[in-house]
Amino acid sequence: MIAGYLIACTTLVPGAAAAADAYVLGLTGDMTGRDSANSGAAADGIRIYFERLNAKGGINGRKVEVLMRDNQSEPSRAATDAQVFVNNDDLQLIISASLSSTYAPTIAEAKRKGVPILFSAGVCPTDVFPPKADPLLFCTSGYAAEKDVEFAVDYMRKMTSGQFKLGLVSMAIPISRGGMEHAAKYSAGKNIQVIGHESAPPPTVNYAPYATKLKDAGADWVLSWAPWVTQVKTFEALRQQGWSGRFISYGHNVAEEELKRIKDPGFLVFTTNAMFSDNQPIHGEIQAAAAGKTKYPYTYLNEGWIAATVIEAALKKVAWPPSRAKVAEAMNALTVDLSGLRGGAIVWSGQNHYRQDLYYRVYGWDGATNRVKTVADWVNKPVN
16 A cells, blocks of 8 residues: 555455456545544445345346545545546446546546446535436435525424524535525425525534524524534533523434434434434344444445445346446446335436435434434435
8 A cells, every 4th residue: 555545456256257358437535534423434335245246146146346545635636536447447437436626537538438427425416417417427315405405494484483583604615505595495485484595615624603693693593514523612612601592404324323422303404315223124234244344334334325225226127248338328227226225215217317316304312212213214315
């Protein structure tokens, strides 16, 4: 390993077939950078999934080789990773698990050689959405800023009688700030008074000034769609100042462990992934498979597991020998059951490489039982 750059070479078990006799995937992800808790966990979920699958015989009797490289969410590293992958003639698919800043160079290299890309863990690029999805780009991660905040606004409206005051919190990056600006517009005409939008720069250390403005403006609710640090630090700063309102934020993969740490019934998260507190059979499978194989809590592995499940379903449709074109064709018409992991299936068509429907659930802390609980069950929002 050179400077932590090449993390792993393969998930092939000892004695397994060479690459020419295996499906070959290349994963460029943030394993040691600023998004490693999210992206690195997704990468581990993918790795562990295919190690487990290979131990059971692989797909159609063939092993799955996953080449993993650490881009640390740096565009230049991602570009190098993509160059290495596209120049490997045995490789059929690139997986991206890092911040959106790495997307452009990865996409450019992949398109140069006709390699399909699946995005996991990060925000989905706009080119996967209907009605004109790019034929090489696909996304399984749960983020969709405008749909997400629309659900959250509707939930707050449903849970609150009469007019209420809403504060908004973003990180000062375009996708987060834009999501909160959309929330403000969407709240219009719903008897909701938006009293402020605080946008904190990425290196913020002290969130007290932002919390003070929201508290002094009389916020009843605060909504945040941002990286987890912005969400949780703003909430904690509000509580430290004696604010007693309710806070709802997007549920990143760290959210379940954070709910256990914070233990505040007024701190809610909405998410497209089922939490392990649901105790579904698939959650037990992930927990068992991850034992001793990752530095992350097994509750962080949802996004990676979902991505790997979808990849397996696509590869099962590919006639041997596999090719980049065959994999892309299989992914362009795919339905994958995600029971226990999400509220509904992922359905891809030639025009839509995101999904046909989003399913949201709200989780919070139950002080009476001292555990994470479901506050609101699955709600469906069609993707237009």
